[in-house]
Amino acid sequence: MSEADDRELDALQAALAAEHAAVYGYGVVGGRIGEERRTEARTAYDAHRARRDALTRAVRDLGGKPVVAAAGYALPFSVPDAAAAVRLAATLEDRVAGVYSDLVRAAEDGRRATAAEGLREAAVRAVRWRGGSVAFPGLAERAGTSGGQEGRPAPEASDAASAPTATGDAVPSDSVTGGTATVSPTA
Numbered sequence: 677m678s679e680a681d682d683r684e685l686d687a688l689q690a691a692l693a694a695e696h697a698a699v700y701g702y703g704v705v706g707g708r709i710g711e712e713r714r715t716e717a718r719t720a721y722d723a724h725r726a727r728r729d730a731l732t733r734a735v736r737d738l739g740g741k742p743v744v745a746a747a748g749y750a751l752p753f754s755v756p757d758a759a760a761a762v763r764l765a766a767t768l769e770d771r772v773a774g775v776y777s778d779l780v781r782a783a784e785d786g787r788r789a790t791a792a793e794g795l796r797e798a799a800v801r802a803v804r805w806r807g808g809s810v811a812f813p814g815l816a817e818r819a820g821t822s823g824g825q826e827g828r829p830a831p832e833a834s835d836a837a838s839a840p841t842a843t844g845d846a847v848p849s850d851s852v853t854g855g856t857a858t859v860s861p862t863a
Contacts, residue, residue, distance in 0.1 A: 677738075677739065680782075680784070681738060683782045684738065684779075684782045684783050684784070684787065685735065685738045685739075685740045686782070687775075687778050687779040687781070687782035687783065687791075688731055688734050688735050688738065688740070688779065688783075688787075689735060689740065689742070689743050690775050690778060690779070691727075691731050691772075691775045691776060691778075691779050691791070691794070692728065692731040692732060692735060692742055692743050693743050693775075694771060694772050694774075694775040695724050695725075695727050695728035695731055695772065696728060696743070696744075696745035696746070697745075697749055697768070697771075698724040698728075698768045698769075698771075698772050699721065699724050699725055699728055699745070700745065700746075700748075700749045701749070701751070701764060701765075701768045702717060702720055702721035702724060702765070702768065703721070704751060704755055704761070704764065705717050705720075705721075705755075705761045705762075705764055705765045705768075706718065706721060707761075708755050708756070708757060708758055708760065708761035709758055709761040709762065709765075710758040710761075713758075713762065716804065717761075717765065720765065720769075720801055723797065723801075724772070727794055730790070734787065751764065752764075752767065762805055763805075765801070765805040766802050766805035766806040769798045769799070769801045769802035769805060770798075770802050770810075772794070772798040773795050773798035773799050773802060776791050776792075776794040776795035776798060777795055779791035779794070779795075780792050780795060
């Protein structure tokens with residue numbers, strides 16, 4: 677396998693890990709979201725499941741063994757109500773957009789186009805959940821900005837404790853996150 681294929685496989689694995697975390701996170705969102713946005717949450721959940729399945733196939737196509745989902749994930753903040761569920765959904769989408777931006781850089785040809793589509797879809801969902809956009813979707817956490825989360829507490833640095841993250845960065849072994857923290861495995 678070439679160095680470019682290795683980079684692409686690593687980026688695909690990171691995107692797959694992010695999609696596993698997003699699927700889990702949307703399970704939480706769906707349990708707390710208000711009735712008026714439940715269909716939107718279900719649509720996002722289904723989209724992440726479809727992307728997860730496509731990424732699993734892509735990893736296998738490159739000769740890799742797809743990363744598996746953790747048994748459970750710790751959330752970056754408490755989700756006691758519908759407002760927090762909306763905030764979690766936006767955070768999940770921001771993090772997924774981040775890994776797709778990495779995949780766009782690492783992939784070639786058809787996979788690059790598919791990654792760009794995934795980035796666009798996550799960015800659009802984040803805007804819908806948040807009610808506003810960021811200048812460069814998928815890059816906010818790399819620039820040290822809050823990704824449109826002004827006035828909201830940042831996840832604790834300890835939440836990003838070394839496993840592949842939703843952005844492809846290595847962080848401590850019990851965390852599948854995006855940038856700083858999104859959703860971390862608990863088991």
